[in-house]
Amino acid sequence: MEWHQTPGNHALCMRYHSTPAITTSLSSPIKVPPSSCGQEAVGMELETRPETLSIFRTQENDPACQSEQHLGQYYTVPPSHFHTVFPHGLPPRYQQQVKTFNEGCVMVRQPALELISHLKRADYSKPTMRYLLYGVKGSGKTMSLCHTVHYCSTQGWLVLHIPDAHLWVKNCKELLPSSYHASRFDQPIQASNWLRNFRTTNEHFLSKIKLRQRYVWTKRESTEEGRPLGELVDMGVSRVKSSSDVVGAVLKELRLQAGGTEGGFRLAVAVDGVNGLWGRTTLKKEDKSPVAPEELTLVHNLRKMINNDWCGGAVIATLSQTGSLYAPSSAYLPQELLGEEGFDSMDPFVPVPVSLYSEKEFESCYLYYLDRHWLQHPHSRTEEGKKELIFLSNRNPSVLERLCAFL
């Protein structure tokens, strides 16, 4: 008979030590209440286990079933999900870490749990809710977004993940004038890359969703009404020139059909670095005048998605100063990074602050690195070394990660 341990239950009566191996011992039996998430619920005595029990890990790998008792613990993203759910969304350093450790572990933290609870309880017949993750640099906004995206995809939502909106407003080698709208510009490379990743994430939806409108691309090419969405996406990937317009068409179709009564699906729009959509770009037209973001087809269409005039899904966004243009490096509050225009477009939204690691979360991270043998330096295993790490990193997740990479 299988039974799952919930380490969180006895986290209440244990203290953290600096050794990685912790054995549990309980004086009285604890009844594990039955839950609907598939944990085999038995009221039994949790006896002393001689094997090492990692207190920073949880066996609960389904984001839907995670709750406050799992706060601060790492759960493993099943390898099968990795490539489908996150072809392009994870921060680059985290991707390297996954390759090194051979597993993808994400810490369960308060902002993500809060978001997931909102998503569970929201009413999807009302206009879309917008959630904005904000916080200082390196505090874990992108990781919280990815956690939420994982939840959405395990629940069978259609996920529209834009890994970094700043990539669309800078460093674009090719800017084509749009065929659809005279004053706008297309970005074929970015659009086709995004479509490819979109296709990987949402394979199973592509054949189910049917187009509601006929789209004419050139004199000879058109996509008829009733064709599956997959055909449209394939066309966008292969015909790079019209890929930006294909992106616009895909977004429009999804907006119309999300939350619909027949074959309705829920749509999650996850945008990282959403402050890049308002503000300035570094792109220039041929006469060297700057391009405004609304003159880019991709940005124009994405802004329409972020409006709350559709229903049946949610918009989850993060602010990012790291890739942003013309924003001071100390800026992290929503209004500073979004600007007036951006704030007015996102209003009303629910801001979700992401803070630095708490004591418990820092412990967890430290133990995880020890467990993975990432901290090689002997001094880092001591109490002194831990205090040094706390001091140097100020409990900032990304700074801690970079520091530990040296050890």
Place this chain on the structure above:
Amino acid sequence: MATRTLKTSILSLGRIHCHIYGVNVRNPLNRATYATALSINTSSQNKGFPDRGNRGPFNRRSRREAGDPRTDRMPVEQDWTAVYPTATPFRQGSVPLPVRMGFPVKKGVPPEKKGNLELIKIPNFLHLTPLAIKKHCEALKPFCTEWPSALDTGAKCDEHFPVKVESKDYVSAGTSLRNPSARIVHLRVSFCVNYDYAMYLLTVLYHESWKMEAWESEKTVADMEEYSWEDSPSQKNIMSTLVRMQVEGEGEAVREELLGRPEVQEYRDSVTRLKNEGESESSMHQYRDAVKKLLNL
């Protein structure tokens, strides 16, 4: 590469014409030289560049030879105000002082003034010697009148000139010529003087400020001093969202009713606070709570 002569450095070695290949030459005037890579001075070896007349890349032919620096010919009793009559950047050929400035590289000394950009960058006061200032004053005298003899005490000055404007100048070492505290100017008015006149002035100003000019109606949102929530995009957004959420009819009555609700009032306060006071953690939290309550989360 185009060839060029380096006659300037050669000349400063005491007018010896010779073709040197980067070697130190005897130096009768004990001046330091640069060990520079020189090349042969022949125009026939103009590699690769067709003759462009006198406009060649390094216009060798018509280039004037630089003469001696002025410092060689400066007597001790010269008129310095003729050398630096106005504020000009440092010219190493005009200043006869052996000034050195800059960071000394290993086992070295600060670089000399010749070709020294540091000396050129900083402001200098070479045009403000005491003699120069005296000359200025002498030149200004014909335009000045005598100080009125009746105003010999401070009290008399205050009585006749009650309004005083004080401005301050600063001299400090720093990264910038300008000192922000120098921008503050004090205007002092003593009240005991003409109370009635002062009251009259204030009344006039008060009434003037109430008059609306025609161009004031063109005031745009960007000109407003404070953020007002009515008719702002924020209000429009929240109204349309709430109306869609309600599902009950449209119309003015619904809008009025929605506006009257306490959650909407709270939301309005939080947005106004955010925009007027700027952002902070606490105002963000207030906004968050207001939105959550409003949208029934």
